[in-house]
Amino acid sequence: MEILNYTEEHRIFRDSLRRFLEKEITPHVEEWEEAGIVPREAWKKMGEQGYLAMGVPEEYGGPGADFLYSVIVTEEMTRTNHSGLAAALHSDIIVPYIQSFATEGQKHKYLPGCVSGDIITAVAMTEPNAGSDLAGMKTTAVERGDEIVLNGQKTFISNAINADLVVLAARDPHTEDPHRAVDLFLVEAETPGFEKGKQLKKVGWHSQDTGELFFNDCRIPKENRLGEKGSGFLKLMLKLQQERLVCAIGAVAGAEYMLELTIKYCKERTAFGKPLSKFQNTQFEIVEMATEVRLGRTFIDKLVADHMEGREIVVDVSMAKYWTTEMASRVADRCVQLFGGYGYCEEYPIARAWRDIRVTRIFAGTNEIMKVIAARFMGL
Ligand SMILES: Cc1cc2nc3c(=O)[nH]c(=O)nc-3n(C[C@H](O)[C@H](O)[C@H](O)COP(=O)(O)OP(=O)(O)OC[C@H]3O[C@@H](n4cnc5c(N)ncnc54)[C@H](O)[C@@H]3O)c2cc1C
Numbered sequence: 001m002e003i004l005n006y007t008e009e010h011r012i013f014r015d016s017l018r019r020f021l022e023k024e025i026t027p028h029v030e031e032w033e034e035a036g037i038v039p040r041e042a043w044k045k046m047g048e049q050g051y052l053a054m055g056v057p058e059e060y061g062g063p064g065a066d067f068l069y070s071v072i073v074t075e076e077m078t079r080t081n082h083s084g085l086a087a088a089l090h091s092d093i094i095v096p097y098i099q100s101f102a103t104e105g106q107k108h109k110y111l112p113g114c115v116s117g118d119i120i121t122a123v124a125m126t127e128p129n130a131g132s133d134l135a136g137m138k139t140t141a142v143e144r145g146d147e148i149v150l151n152g153q154k155t156f157i158s159n160a161i162n163a164d165l166v167v168l169a170a171r172d173p174h175t176e177d178p179h180r181a182v183d184l185f186l187v188e189a190e191t192p193g194f195e196k197g198k199q200l201k202k203v204g205w206h207s208q209d210t211g212e213l214f215f216n217d218c219r220i221p222k223e224n225r226l227g228e229k230g231s232g233f234l235k236l237m238l239k240l241q242q243e244r245l246v247c248a249i250g251a252v253a254g255a256e257y258m259l260e261l262t263i264k265y266c267k268e269r270t271a272f273g274k275p276l277s278k279f280q281n282t283q284f285e286i287v288e289m290a291t292e293v294r295l296g297r298t299f300i301d302k303l304v305a306d307h308m309e310g311r312e313i314v315v316d317v318s319m320a321k322y323w324t325t326e327m328a329s330r331v332a333d334r335c336v337q338l339f340g341g342y343g344y345c346e347e348y349p350i351a352r353a354w355r356d357i358r359v360t361r362i363f364a365g366t367n368e369i370m371k372v373i374a375a376r377f378m379g380l
Pocket residue numbers: 122123124125126128129130131132133155156157158159202205210359362363364365366367368369372
């Protein structure tokens with residue numbers, strides 16, 4: 001019995017998305033990895049086909065699709081083996097902040113563009129001295145009349161260079177309790193005082209335009225604060241569940257993809273007169289990896305079902321994020337070993353997949369922080 005109830009429509013959608021990605025996205029990945037960024041036209045193409053922000057309701061220009069469509073997009077994007085066109089980050093992590101917390105006017109202003117690919121989004125929480133410890137953020141938001149003045153710096157921001165709209169976390173310097181001081185703000189890229197800094201040179205995720213953002217007396221209208229003053233932390237906590245689930249879905253899909261590449265390779269490559277897949281060690285490696293991948297798949301499918309039913313799954317999702325990303329990293333490493341020297345060469349997709357999986361243990365809350373959260377909620 002399947003855990004998730006995919007309908008015929010879901011299956012047709014997955015097939016057409018896969019064909020679209022094979023034709024329009026995958027052939028350009030090498031070029032984008034070299035360039036360090038994905039051109040905006042690629043985002044537009046995704047939007048035109050209806051593959052972005054699928055959860056946005058019809059009244060704001062979206063299809064109002066269920067979360068299974070998001071799962072399909074995340075899984076199929078993973079198979080393109082690149083990180084630059086961060087559709088899941090945009091559609092299922094950032095856009096939901098606007099969808100849930102923005103005013104009606106802002107929803108009508110921004111959401112149609114998020115769906116069409118005309119507006120690329122980023123979420124800016126991390127600072128040079130505040131990552132895991134978000135309460136320590138220094139970026140300030142001070143009310144002056146009808147405006148809010150922003151000052152500070154963010155780093156490690158995905159889509160930083162392409163972003164048209166940023167969901168920014170900043171604190172009121174006059175509120176002492178750090179958990180009541182933080183709010184989320186919508187900042188348009190063209191706002192005076194908002195500057196994009198340098199793109200970070202990373203070990204992996206080469207096509208992703210991760211960078212720094214600076215705010216120097218950047219003035220935004222007061223209504224660009226999302227929701228009531230002092231509710232930013234709560235909003236982050238509410239939305240981080242889906243962020244971590246999306247991260248876990250990507251990790252399992254990545255592990256499945258890497259294993260598939262490796263099984264194919266081991267059946268084709270020969271040594272000592274027989275395919276690698278006929279050596280007992282290769283078989284044991286593959287069976288052990290397939291077991292872990294299936295455990296991960298069962299776990300996340302169950303969590304997707306729970307999430308869609310609106311259950312609170314903080315502990316499980318924290319466990320899933322840390323376990324699936326570590327599992328996928330183990331799988332990546334063992335797969336590279338089975339590829340031998342070719343596994344270490346750029347021409348072979350397994351090399352990039354191995355390099356790119358590493359960061360999933362660091363972002364979306366480090367795996368250590370996942371265990372801190374789980375332990376706290378388990379009453380330890
Ligand atoms: C490619 C990439 C993309 C990213 N995209 C975004 C983005 O779009 N938006 C955004 O806001 N951020 C983004 N980040 C930032 C990311 O979320 C942070 O790097 C992450 O939260 C960790 O923060 P840090 O780097 O400051 O590490 P630190 O918080 O300094 O942690 C360093 C180490 O200490 C450990 N540690 C810290 N506190 C504890 C504790 N209480 N108990 C046990 N161990 C602890 C950590 O687990 C880690 O191992 C991205 C990062 C990368 C690399």
